[in-house]
Amino acid sequence: MASTLVIIPAYNEEACIVSTVKELSKVAPQYDYVVVNDGSKDSTAELCRKNGFNLIDLPANLGLTGAFQTGMKYAYRHGYDQAIQFDADGQHSPSFIEELVNAMNETQAxxxxxxxxVTKQKPKSLRMLGSNLISTLIRFTTGAKINDPTSGMRLYNRSMIEQFAIRGDLTPEPETLAFLIKRKDASVIERQVNMRDRVAGESYLTFSKSIAYMANTCSAILFSLWFRR
Structure with missing residues (x-):
């Protein structure tokens, strides 16, 4: 059986982190996990230590990219075959992890x-308009159809873990998906999951940051992709 690590980047998630990890441990105890505390200003790290969670405590806030790369380096150095990005805020349900792992084992994606x-329609909203634009740009630049390019629940195999571990320019964002498909011939497939609303804590993306995120992502897919190797 392939070994799988659940990477949980966390920034100011004191209201959610305990319930998130405990649910993960209850629903999917067969998978290892690591919480990457991204320089939180609240008691996220303290709560993790108090509950005996597997924790990497970053001394400063690096942002989602830095926290996720830290988790991928951990996965690479500890020899995991697969690693999955998993939100600390409770939006991701651990009940879907096994389905994603089985899909990777079956398809070798x-x-x-x-x-x-995958089986549900996108709602009509400004945010989904941005998602559609990103999907279109990925299709235009790579030929791959990605219905949910901004989903933060992604499972990576060993070769992808290695890419994130040894390179400093890869992010857990749609432009990296486009890069890996175009430049590294990565095969990417989607499986339907349900996601819950955030109930507490602080998102990496505020409204203003979301607008900048969409603009930067589209720019990166259109231009940066052609200059990265």
Whole structure:
């Protein structure tokens, strides 16, 4: 059986982190996990230590990219075959992890996306308009159809873990998906999952940051992709 690590980046998640990890341990105890505390200003790290959680405590806030790369380096150095990005805020349900792992084992895909929009339609909203634009740009630049490019629930195989561990320019964002498909011939498939609303804590993306995120992502897919090797 392939060994799988659940990577949980956490920034100011004192209201959610305990329930998230405990649910993960109850529903999917067969998988290892690591919480990467991204320089939180609240008691996230303290709560993790108090509950005996497997924790990497970063001394400063690096952002989602830095926290996720830290988790991938951990996965690489400890020899995991697969690693999955998992939100600390409770939006991701651990009940879907096994389905994604089974899909990777069956298809030998490099990346499995836990997608909200395989069998369900996207709602009509400004945010989904941005998602559609990113999907279109990925299709235009790589030929791959990705229905939910902004999903944060992604499972990576060993070769993808290695890429994140040894390179400093890969992010857990749609432009990296496009890069890995275009430049590394990564195979990417999607599986339907359901996601819950955040109930507490602080998101990496505020409204203003979301607008900048969409603009930067589209720019990266259109331009940066052609200059990265």
């Amino acid at each position: 490099d990346i499995i996306i836990g997608s909200r929009f």
